[in-house]
Amino acid sequence: MSRVKPQLFWQGRKKLGLNAAKLLPVCRTLESTANELRWIKQHVAETPSIIPFGARVWKLCDKRGKGLPLAYVLGNQPFGDLEIKCQPGVLIPRTETESYTIHLSNILRRSAVSSSKSDPADQQPLNIIDLCTGTGCIPLLLYSQLSRSLPFQSLNVVGVDISQKAINLSRQNLHHNLGAHRFPAPSDKSKSHPLQRSLHFLKADIFSSSAVDPILSTPVCSEQCAAQEAEEQQQQQQPTWDLLTSNPPYISPSGFLVSTSRSVRNWEPKLALVPPVERVDLHQKHFYHHYYPDDENLLPTQKGNVEYEEEDVFFARLLEIARTYRPKRVLMEVGDMEQAKRVVGMVLGDGKLRKLYFGEGTEEEKGGTVQIWRDDLVGFEGYEEIMDIGKEKIVVKGHPEGHGRSVYLRRVGVVDA
């Protein structure tokens, strides 16, 4: 990273004042400095305190100038129309995550509206689970968007994380946004209540079956719909999760040193970003066994179609979960187009997942969806590009200049309106 030109310094000081001079080294441009200074002042003006305005602004600029990310300095980050509290130790929600979450909620809302139009009596509960939830931003925004526009549907949302800090913060975020009346409160457990809405945050390691299986196998709100679901499951073998989302750690240990920005490296938790080595080793064995049961000792680079890197280990586990619990839709955030392709490769390379989400037979018969979404999807939903992955043609959505950001799976037979 290059040093800021001295000329910029005096320009900044002259035009924006002394506070700005503190921000310039981290903000790097006058424009960005002016924006951050404005946000800091707004924040200070909005939070009452006995300490004088100027002193507080100065203090926050000082902190920010030392490199602390702005969201930690201010203690929050906007996410859709929510305000998500942020604390060191828990990853700051990213704008890319925000973008596809909004898009997802649009998909779910439209589908629910159109299915309830075709059959008003058919008011399916909507069950959503987010693994590796961090601040809880994804389930909170989905809950917020869906509970407002679908008042008559029961909605059950769960967020899971391994870190106690994250779970505490996500619960805090629920109450913070409830307090600001940004969405309706989850309904209490009284059975008489016809509308069920719930939002829970639970601590669990997603690699530990004993911890995570009980959560995954009961995506239910009230006992009433539990009974109904169980019956359904027996009868039609239907999965009960309408959507599984996850933004898991996906950066390789070497990538962490090279491709992350300094502020990420120095201030954000590595646990949230880089899959731990022990896990990689442990799981790799399992994973290779799964794809290549005959040849456990081959190295990944020697394999045929299925490419796999160590930073992909969470995706392997997520797909394993998808195999078992068969959620109707899966959305996984990825680091770049290469990783997106590898994840798609894993889906196509696994017979059961392929059958579930891609389909078999001719183009028309297939009916499932395996897609890659780029950044900058909202407003550019119409953009589509076809990419060859393995022998298959995969749809890539979003503005062509956007990075590959997520992999979206939709089960055969499930339709998005």
Next chain:
Amino acid sequence: MLAAPWVCRSCARSLRRSGVFVSLQLRKASTANPTLAGLPPVLIDRARKLAAEHQQLTKQLESDYEPTAAKRAGEISKVVAALQELDKTKAALDELNGLLESDDAELRQLANDDLDATKKHLETLGMNLSATLTPKHPFADMPCLIELHPGPGGTEGRHFADTLFRMYQKYCENKGYTARVLSYQEAEDRTPGLDGEVPISEAVLEVTDPGAFAAFRGEAGMHRVQRIPATEKQGRTHTSAVAVWVLPSFPENSTDAENDFNNPESDFYVDPTEVKSEKMRASGAGGQHVNKTESAIRLTHIPTGIQVSMQDSRSQSQNRERAWRLLRSRIASLRREQREAQAKDLRDSVLSQAQMSRGDKIRTYNYQQDRCTDHRSGLDVHNLPNVLQGGEILDKVINSVQSWLTAMDIRNLIAQEEAQARAAEGGSDKKKKGGK
């Protein structure tokens, strides 16, 4: 062809005050058709045609109901009612006039007593009729965006843009409108101006009430300021300008909006493949790799070159959403302007000269003289501080412009009807000749 919606009564009232009608009467004096309540014959013709159409529709609807016919009948029923009322009053007036010739002195006196009131009433009814005939602006019921752009030439315009911005904000507050700031861009140069003005390079205010577009559309144009700037050392008066654009926008979260955005027929439709999106200084891999705070969004609509950028919010998705709103509104507005330009060709060229284009100065705020003049309505008011505080004097100015706009609409309508009538006549003449 008339668009269905109509101008409200209060506009009709203000129209009378504005006195445009007097000149219309004079202009029309030579036309062959008999005048009614001093209304131009084309308007009466138009109303009679619509009344005939209404009668036919009603008959048709009695035998079999058809929704589009019913809708049309509903739309023109106001005109029919106004015309009937007018005819009735005209008949009453004729009767009174007859009575004035009477031999009975008492009767003459009675008639005389009633005469003035009836004439007045007839005049009002005439206004009503023309108001019902005036096409309402297609965006009239929508919320709007008010955009402020300082004119070229220094800090002074940027300072005054801030004052105008606050003027509209306060005006909305006073009138009970809901206004929210979509964008407020401070200029790089931060020299303070008069009364704590901050120089701004651009600002966008959204007024979310339905009908805000109709209320504010008269504000569009160049606003000129004459005063001694805060930075002026020799005490010279400067003249600067701020461009105000008023664009229609959609209510947030409306299903209409969603429908319109996806409907290629709609003015608000924007083909995303024609839009270039730049996240300013998008760098590196994104996602978990960076926690940048640059949330700015810039959208460029390639066919028209319209460019919008938003960076007010910390949330990129919010900036993106606002940028799309603004882009759609600007494009819709442009399309409407283009259509209007086409319609203008049909009309009298004399009339179209009175139309204001974006570049014309519409109002002057003169600090030394404590005066605000609107160059269209010709209204001249004092107490500039009240104007700049969005007070009742500004309301008076804005109302005078509304009247002026309505009057213009009616003149345009009449001109258009005449042009069409002429074209039709010309056509039938030719036919006759061809027949010989």
